[in-house]
Amino acid sequence: MTGPTVPTATEAEPAAGWAPTPALGRAVLLAGLLLVAGVLLGRVDLIVLAAPFALGTAYALRRRPTALPQVWITQGDGGPLVEGGDVAAAVSVGNPDTVDYDLVVMRTRVSPWLRIVRAGFASDGAVDAGEPNATPETGATAQGNGRRRSVADRPFVTSVPIGAAVDLELAGKAVRWGRHPVGPAGARVATAGGLLVSRAVITEPVRVRVYPRTEPFEAVEAMPRAAGLVGAHHSRRPGEGGELAGVRVFAPGDRLRRIDWRVSLRARQLHVAATLSDRDAEVVVLLDVLAEAGRSGGVGGAASVLDTTVRATAAIAEHYLHRGDRVSLLEYGPAARRLRPAAGRRQYLTVLEWLLDVRVHASAHEPYDQVFGPQLLSSDALVVVLTPLLDERSAQMLARLARGGRFVVAVDTLPTDLASPKDRGWAEVAYRLWRLDREIMIGQLREHGVPVVRWAGAGSLDQVLRDVARLATAPRVGGR
Numbered sequence: 001m002t003g004p005t006v007p008t009a010t011e012a013e014p015a016a017g018w019a020p021t022p023a024l025g026r027a028v029l030l031a032g033l034l035l036v037a038g039v040l041l042g043r044v045d046l047i048v049l050a051a052p053f054a055l056g057t058a059y060a061l062r063r064r065p066t067a068l069p070q071v072w073i074t075q076g077d078g079g080p081l082v083e084g085g086d087v088a089a090a091v092s093v094g095n096p097d098t099v100d101y102d103l104v105v106m107r108t109r110v111s112p113w114l115r116i117v118r119a120g121f122a123s124d125g126a127v128d129a130g131e132p133n134a135t136p137e138t139g140a141t142a143q144g145n146g147r148r149r150s151v152a153d154r155p156f157v158t159s160v161p162i163g164a165a166v167d168l169e170l171a172g173k174a175v176r177w178g179r180h181p182v183g184p185a186g187a188r189v190a191t192a193g194g195l196l197v198s199r200a201v202i203t204e205p206v207r208v209r210v211y212p213r214t215e216p217f218e219a220v221e222a223m224p225r226a227a228g229l230v231g232a233h234h235s236r237r238p239g240e241g242g243e244l245a246g247v248r249v250f251a252p253g254d255r256l257r258r259i260d261w262r263v264s265l266r267a268r269q270l271h272v273a274a275t276l277s278d279r280d281a282e283v284v285v286l287l288d289v290l291a292e293a294g295r296s297g298g299v300g301g302a303a304s305v306l307d308t309t310v311r312a313t314a315a316i317a318e319h320y321l322h323r324g325d326r327v328s329l330l331e332y333g334p335a336a337r338r339l340r341p342a343a344g345r346r347q348y349l350t351v352l353e354w355l356l357d358v359r360v361h362a363s364a365h366e367p368y369d370q371v372f373g374p375q376l377l378s379s380d381a382l383v384v385v386l387t388p389l390l391d392e393r394s395a396q397m398l399a400r401l402a403r404g405g406r407f408v409v410a411v412d413t414l415p416t417d418l419a420s421p422k423d424r425g426w427a428e429v430a431y432r433l434w435r436l437d438r439e440i441m442i443g444q445l446r447e448h449g450v451p452v453v454r455w456a457g458a459g460s461l462d463q464v465l466r467d468v469a470r471l472a473t474a475p476r477v478g479g480r
Helices: 022-041 044-060 261-267 305-322 345-355 392-403 426-448 463-475
Strands: 018-020 070-075 086-094 101-110 116-121 138-142 148-150 156-160 165-174 176-191 196-198 201-203 206-211 232-249 271-279 282-288 326-332 340-343 382-387 407-412 453-454
Touching: 018 282, 022 044, 022 382, 070 176, 070 201, 070 206, 086 101, 086 156, 086 176, 086 206, 101 165, 116 156, 206 271, 206 345, 261 271, 305 326, 305 345, 305 382, 326 345, 340 345, 345 382, 382 392, 392 426
Parallel strands: 282 326, 282 382, 382 407, 407 453
Antiparallel strands: 018 196, 070 086, 086 165, 101 156, 101 176, 116 165, 138 148, 176 196, 176 201, 176 206, 232 271, 326 340
16 A cells, blocks of 8 residues: 655654644633632532543544545556546555544545546445436436536545555545546544544645547548558559559569469460559647637537547548558647657557647647648648647638648548527528638638548548549649
């Protein structure tokens, strides 16, 4: 058992962090008044009546505490946690002192995205049910003002013997991706029969990592250009692969197993079967984090722009990394975070970790062209831009990428069920005008050669990828 370092005090001086309770003051005052009254009035019965209070207080204070309790938070060892998965944590209180803790009051804060439905001590297996109206299904209690409170958001009471620790176990579900805090947690201890109480000991929160749930996603094999050395995509370059490109005359360096004997006997000259090389591709997923819209309802509920962006990024990255392609991530915003391209299982885990820190950064300044300019993106990369198209700068960025000769696909992440304002006056008219202006913007992007599709899981990009691949193989006009 490990915990924070706490100060200690000697037996001769008052213990640091401990204070007398009102019960101690009442006991001393009552015993003193009875003793003084008995001596002044010469009444032995008053002295006899004061003796239990004086002796009881002295007996309770014979062994005073010298150390504060230790409080720490631990997370359950259940492996990587994904949205909708079960979360487990424990708030522990340890007793490093030489006296028993008669009463321990514990309380902790928990992120609202960690829906705690059970909370109880490991020693007796008790489950706290919260208020009378608490429901185990939701793990919350209906309040008078309409708000709901987690069962963990209330005091818990127990006792801790000498040299032991008690765990307050919390169990529930993680309903949204991100780094969610469990804590801070605090505890106060009463000892010496309730005559001494410690100051509140607070511990720092523990961040629980909840990875986004990857939506089922599949896409066609069509890619604009395959530029790597090996991979699963058929390129236009000749080489060792499985796609037949034709038959040609034998040349030095050709393998004997490639000889086409039927053509060779008919032409009376050795011919070999030519193939196209199988190469990998680079996929750049660009996340627009300039604006947010919609309200997140967690897993299974309504999805905001940020929810759709993060989950779609995880699904796209998983799909292409599983096929051996290189994937890189980039934020379009003031922070300009970037994840360098790589392939394999390690890159997928890095992508999930990187996505936990995605935040919306509203800024009035234009993001750096040196960071988001087309000159820093590979000319062979497929750029998938996840954007709600709520900011004119996002449309300008897409147009610049298209003019720079990059293969760009824009994925619309704006929620389809975005409600219109219900205020009276011109609010609804302004909302309809904004919708029309946004449709015009999307039409202008398509005229610039930027396909815009709405994210719908598997198959969302199939037709767009075919069109982009067909455009990449089309002959260029005017030397372009």
